[in-house]
Amino acid sequence: MLPEFRLLMPQTLSEALDMLAAGAPKVVPLAGGTNLIVDLRGGRHRPSVLMNIAGLDELRGIRREDGHLVVGGGVTIAELLDNPLIAQYAPVLREAAAVFANPLIRNRATIGGNLVDGSPAANTAPPLLVLDAEVELASKAGTRRVPLDDFLVGVRQTLRQPEELLTAVRWPVPPPHSAAAFYKVGLRKSDAISVAGVAVMVACDEDGRCEQARIALGAVAPRVIRARAAEEMLCRQPLTDETIAEAARLSAEATRCIDDIRGSAAYRKRVVEVLVRRLLDEGVGSME
Amino acid sequence: MKYKAKPLPPVELPELRIVGKPLRRVDALGKTVGATVYAGDFSMPNMLYAKVFRSSEPSARIKWLDVSRARELPGVACVLTAEDLPDARLVTDMPGQTGQKRRAGSDAPVLAADRVRFAGEPIALVAAERLDIAERALELIEIEYEPLPGVFDPLEALKPGAPVVYEPDNIVARWKIRKGDVEAGFAVADTIVENTFRVPFVDHVYLEPEAGVAWVDERNVINIRVCTQVVEHFRSIARAVGVPHNKIHIQGTMLGGGFGGKEDITVEIFLALLTKHTRRPVRLAYTREESIQAHSKRHPFIITHRTGVKKNGRITAAEIRMVSNSGAYPYLSPYVLLYATGASCGPYRVDNLHVDSVSVATNNPFTSAFRGFGAAQAAVAYEQQMDEIAKALNLDPLEVRRVNYMKTGSRNATGQEIKSAIWLEETATRVLEALGEKTPDHGAIKVGQGFASYMQSYGRITWFHDTSRAWVGVELDGSVVIRCGVPDLGAGQVNSLCQIGAEVLGVGLEDMTIYSTDSALTPLAGTTTATRQLYMSGNAVFQAASRVREVLLDRASKYFEEAPEDLDMADGKVFVKLPPPAPPTRRGEGEPEKSLPLSELAAMCAAEGLPLSNLYLFRAPFTAALDPENLQGDVFPDFTFGAHAVEVAVDTETGEITLLKSVACHDVGRAINPAAVEGQIQGGSAQGLGYALMEEVQVKDGVIQTPSLSEYLIPTSRDVPITKAIILESGTGVGPFGAKGIGEPALTPAAPAVANAVANAIGVRIHDLPLTPERVLAAVDRAGGDKETG
């Protein structure tokens, strides 16, 4: 049995924010429950009050607006996978959604939930980081936007304040001459927690020189990180085997992995180098 | 290398009507519409909910235990500790066990009194009005442990001075084989190959966690409705609870999987004790985490092979050492070790054989039965060793095996002559042929192919004097009843009996109803383990049905005034067979039929007091126990032989392995239901493929690090290709219609086939399972290093 708690059932976003304002920090929002229910059962979490936001319509919806893609915090991973806007404007996110757990989990897990959980292995974070995403945090006091890279602080730690809900994630539509890709290594082909997950985005100018590179690494540090040194190194460089190999090496250097039951730090570091190289190659290949 | 299937010897198998057909199983529809009731689906009025309080320490003295706060919690009906139980010991030895002295103090206690030996050992039982109250009560139990030095590695446990898990020492069992002259054999070898292989703790992961409900009735009988592979445990349960045998009634349910994990007593004694103390129905259902912690695991083994071979691959001598990790209590460790020892050199003619095996106690989760029962672990080693021999001699892996394969009439490692068909080359060539041309390597992906041959016993150890009973009866309307104590794990145990009964009595499968798995109301059929049920209960049903058939045909022969041999039964009728050339089981066109519905014949017999039913006791061969100092003699009724081949793609940069193709071929003697046989082959293969690639219960200092199915991984639908199942039927088995067994055999060759394929792909052997990406990369590095140093 789950531990005891009160369960608030707001009918609108406004009601939800009121409840959070009145009850914070004791009120914990519950959307898909795919992490939270598991944590409750395992005793990792003993909140006295949960607040159901799974049914809030205001948190749904995916739209294109002002050169940005805007995804409601309550959008499920399955919805990301099926959505034509995501397929067109953020295929890297779609790739991560496709290998996110399994179809049953995807029908409940939300993009907002995945991010606020703050797991270093969160699947949606690497693609969203290379898309340069921001999260929208709403409270009764107002709404603020925070770059995702700042939002993720550490293991299960984010900048979300107790009275806030993650109401949307947004990112600029990627430039035309750009490509992005995601790959994760797990211990089986489905429903596997990442041993290492990498997303890469490259944008090139007409001469094939890298205008922008973003490399995000998951499950290899206390939070999902950008490999800044590698990105800077690639900037304004032609994307050759040598520069790509160097970027991959620098990415591996950026990791701060641990040994755990899924793999050693040494293995993870090594795999990151391989994945970054392959994904950069893939990005270059798809732009040609 | 192109392989061609070796032609089969001609086999004349009679055409049958029901047996041999892939009919829809009798239990199938109930399962698909969700009507089948499993052990945890059952409720009784006034029922209490139970939980088990377990040790968090792997090796400790219990300094004090205080359950008073738990007892006082409102809604708690009872809390039991070892103090409340007379002398409750969980007897874990097989009936009729032999040779190995049963070591005093080695039986697991039902509840730990002063000492705990593994993390998860049961200490107290709680029954409460609601499950959440029972859970809360667990939290209120107070305990102080004094940790004692523990030992977690079996090799460490063998060293003098190691902590002793239970007196007198950590040696749970030993077996030896001394056959021929290994010194002479090594002396004439051209090459000697030595390797050590390791396999880990594995969990059964049946989808249904252990569960049951017990209640005391007006006769003071303790009824236990439970998922179990053994209804005969009622005797041990009675002893542990302190009641006569005839006061325990096991109502076994259809299992949601067993695989050997529900072969030992799980929840039964806890349920019996709680219901006896409270006089109310009690339900106990394990969570998945509790299941992983509480029930047995597959034995880890360390197996060293030292083999002398001639240039052509012929084995001249083999020296094998096996160490198994028994965990904290023996359970079936001595027998798992026995099976492993007997299977240690594989299905090969080894005239000079020296095997030393030992099972060692440690403060780890206890180990016991798991599909393959030691012979599966043995195969992981011997089949990899055969490939290593091939590599050392630069010979084709099939060729090395061919020159050593046993043939019908050969004697195995224990000197038992195998009389049934041994289609090793036939099965190996078929899987290799079906595997086809190797998919080419591309980029960092290296593709490899590998196969494994195996032998696996079916039927229990013959010095256990195994028996099974079945009752078959014809009702007055021509429908048929089988009563048989057989537990059904999901592999089609009860369905096979129905197909056999229907075949003999000439009715449709839909005319059969079977009542099963009840220790009081159905004739005892023995354990559903050791791939024995089709052999034992299948024969019992065949014989019982045949005796009923005899009575019916005898009466019908008087009715028709024809000899019984000229009569037959089919389609619910008894009829006079047409003279040749018409086939004996079909009526010709235009011929007036001399037939009688079975119902009318049954009514006739009943009116005359003729028996319409038969209870048959089938006996396996009864032999004497073997000398543990040299296991030479007959051990099993018979063996199944076959092979499995796989193709794998190995990403040499990430270490990830993808299974591309999987083919298995087994001689099952006779397939009672080919769809069920195919299902067993595909399912057993998947378990073996998982064993090779991803399954390990990781244990650190006695504590399980993989507590749930997020950490302990089994294959999903994306992980395993459909194993193509090639079913051969030699008709030479000792089961009904010449059947052999397939339950355990289906798993045995899969993991070594994968290991061999991976070694083929990367050119270097990984000696430990599972073949994780990390181990693969380490091996790839070694291969690169070997190349550099020439």
Add this chain to the structure above:
Amino acid sequence: MQPRVVTLNVNGRQHRVALAPNVTLLQALRDLGYTDVKSGCEKGDCGACAVLLDGKAINSCLVLAWQAEGAEIVTDAGLGTMDNPHPIQEAFADAGAAQCGYCTPGMIISAKVLLDRNLHPTEDEIREAISGNLCRCTGYGQIIKAIQMAAERMQDAGSRMQEAGSKETGGER
């Protein structure tokens, strides 16, 4: 922690039942007698507890019963009966896809959502659709075959219905 009376709509039946907030949909369904919904892990790892919630296949162990109020819940037993099985249930039985049967109800739920969307799934699409349902007995082979068989039978039934319809309208489309 106060129980509240909630209305759960299961297989077309309305159930009014007092439930505490911490009761999962899995527990609530099983306590209501829908024991076809199986408990295998209670944390979303195995899929045995899968049911349809407003047409989506989900793990009922990860949904609180209160969250399911107002939704249409369908369990495997709601798809068909022994006397009138759903084509998917029938195909599973015919193909040998239910061995121990414990994964079967959840597996059939996942198969249903696939076939409702796509009556011509590739083998890969079938594997993907059931990748959240663990099976320990079958190796997934006969399950995949059962889903293919069901797809064909449902296609045939569909085209027969279409033919019947067009016959009624005199063959005009």
